[in-house]
Structure formats: structure tokens, C-alpha cells
Amino acid sequence: MTENATVTETVVTVQQVSVFVPNEPGAIAKITATLADAGIDMRALSIADTRDYGILRIIVKNPEAAVAALAAAKYMAQITNVIGVKINDEPGKLNKALQVIAAAGVNLEYLYAFLSRTEKHAYVILRVQDNEAAGKALLAAGFILVKPSDVEKL
Numbered sequence: 534m535t536e537n538a539t540v541t542e543t544v545v546t547v548q549q550v551s552v553f554v555p556n557e558p559g560a561i562a563k564i565t566a567t568l569a570d571a572g573i574d575m576r577a578l579s580i581a582d583t584r585d586y587g588i589l590r591i592i593v594k595n596p597e598a599a600v601a602a603l604a605a606a607k608y609m610a611q612i613t614n615v616i617g618v619k620i621n622d623e624p625g626k627l628n629k630a631l632q633v634i635a636a637a638g639v640n641l642e643y644l645y646a647f648l649s650r651t652e653k654h655a656y657v658i659l660r661v662q663d664n665e666a667a668g669k670a671l672l673a674a675g676f677i678l679v680k681p682s683d684v685e686k687l
Contacts, residue, residue: 544668545680546614548596549658553609554580554587564589564608571602576684577658579645590645592658594685615660616668617679620646622653630657630676637670639663656683 554560561580568575568591577592593599596612603610620626627646634641640662646655656679661667668678 544616544665544672545678546664546668547592547617547658547679547681547684549613549615549660550591550593550596550599550603551611551613552589552591552603554582554589556582556584556586560587561589563606564603567602567606567608568593568599571598573599573602577645577647577656579643579658581643590658592647592684613660614664615658616664616671617656617658617683618671619677619679619683620655620657622655627655627657629674630671633670633674633676634659634661634667637666639667639670 552564573593575591575593579590580587600610600612618630642660644657644659646657648655
């Protein structure tokens with residue numbers, strides 16, 4: 534797209550489930566068992582840890598049901614709106630997307646990626662300071678944003 538291109542696509546977010554996890558043996562297994570028992574199918578996940586705890590971030594088809602199941606099992610969980618972007622499976626493509634976000638003046642808090650089963654690209658989940666600004670910048674640069682319906686197809 535050119536500099537004068539207009540963004541016609543709306544910025545859509547993907548809902549991510551974030552779970553507070555004690556840093557102890559079997560903690561993640563208990564959480565995944567809770568989700569499995571509730572029939573929740575995970576599409577992507579990431580965990581960041583510290584000495585005492587971690588944050589498990591999960592993309593699922595039904596975030597509300599996942600949070601409800603986790604809350605019933607006494608876990609602290611919440612839904613966070615993040616953006617997802619499709620990145621072609623080529624060297625430098627992730628860097629291009631990150632450069633676009635940086636040029637838009639949006640802070641990137643974290644990211645993680647997962648591969649699509651059917652297409653030759655990765656989905657990258659981005660937690661940024663401003664979803665709308667980052668999404669519009671990525672769209673203007675020709676990137677395709679991930680929609681909740683894309684996650685449901687995985």
C-alpha cells in the first residue's frame with residue numbers, strides 16, 4: 534500500500550484469556566485439566582514466569598466459557614483484547630510488522646506466535662498499548678489482521 538492509502542478494514546481484536554499461575558509443580562497441568570474438563574480447546578498459548586508465579590496466556594474458541602471454568606476452579610483469569618496479525622512465512626516479515634507498530638508510536642508489551650494448520654503463515658498475537666492505532670498502521674502497511682473467526686477455524 535502507498536503512504537496515501539486509506540484503511541477500509543476495521544481493526545478487530547481477538548480475546549485472550551490470561552491466567553495467574555503459581556510457580557509450582559503441576560500448576561499448569563491443573564489449569565489445562567480444568568479447561569479440558571470444560572471442553573475448551575486451546576489454539577495458542579504462552580507463559581511468562583517469575584520466581585513465584587506466571588501468567589498463562591491462551592487463545593481459545595470460547596474465552597467466556599474458559600474464564601468461567603477457571604473461575605469455578607478458583608483461578609484468577611481475565612479476558613484481554615489483543616490484536617493478531619498474519620505474517621507470511623518469510624525472513625524479515627515479523628520485523629516489518631514490528632517496525633510498522635514502532636513507527637506508529639505504539640508500545641509493544643509482548644507477543645507470541647503460532648502456525649496456521651492450512652496456510653503458509655504464522656499468526657502473531659500482539660499485546661500493544663493501543664490496539665486501534667497498531668491495527669490501523671498494520672492494515673495501512675498491507676498486513677492482514679486475525680479475526681475471531683480465523684481462530685475458530687484452527
